Amino acid sequence: MRAIFGWLTAIAVVLGAGPAAATPVTVGEPKPLPPVAFETMDGAPADLEEFRGKVVVLNLWATWCAPCREEMPSLDELQAQFDPQEMVVLALSMDRAGPERVQAFLDEIGVTRLSVYRDPKAAATRTLKAPGLPTTLLIDREGREVGRIMGIADWAGPEAVAAVRSLLAGESLPGTQRAEGGGG
Template structure:
């Protein structure tokens, strides 16, 4: 059976703007903010296990995290699942998601702060903590073109932190 082609979202670049104040939690329930990742570029992805396009793009986000880690770019996949850790851990295990951290937004507060209209939505944040681009819908985050766009948008790694 031929696989039906999926419509992918388009990365919409904009003038840099400060992120709103937003919080999310780790698997243990500790609160975090984007500011907890100083000097990192961020790929903030809002998703849920019940969202088919979200599920489809999670392996690509996992591979993107592997490709971007050395550049100090962190993929923050914030799950909107109300079941929190209990819903996401088995999903990660079943889908073999190994490189993404377990980040939670079960009440949707981060999504509301970012003005998210639907899932999945991904926001690219530069090293200065400013939103640079947004993509609504599913994307192939691990393609060379998308990885290059993310690297360009977050900006170069400072020389004192560059890979040796």
């Protein structure tokens, strides 16, 4: 539990020092998420409920978002460290352009392990009250939000890996706390 808060605090410090200043990291009691619908890269309907039973790192991003582009390789590295049957990095693209553009970007940077979905109307940003991109939610196996980072983070770092391991072990976070990360 302390490890997760420590991880989020460390990321907040790193975020505040980086070129893409982040807004506060929010850590709190697990809270239910509203239904979130999106589509596969082939256009088939999908939703967040399909991932219940797994730890989910839900990243809202777009190819035109410079911090998102910078963050993608570390999300790919995070996924490489975990069994996708247990933990999934769900990269939800807000791009209005077709899936070809999203896939071309992923190919260009060598990202191959992420579960990539599309939300061309950016409905998830409104539903999840995400004020900007990238926004990443940590979701436990029961489908509850346990943490949120608004801005870029190093997802391949030891703090992020430790946080995911804690969630996989079923550890939850005590109380709501805020760690300041820089401008917004």
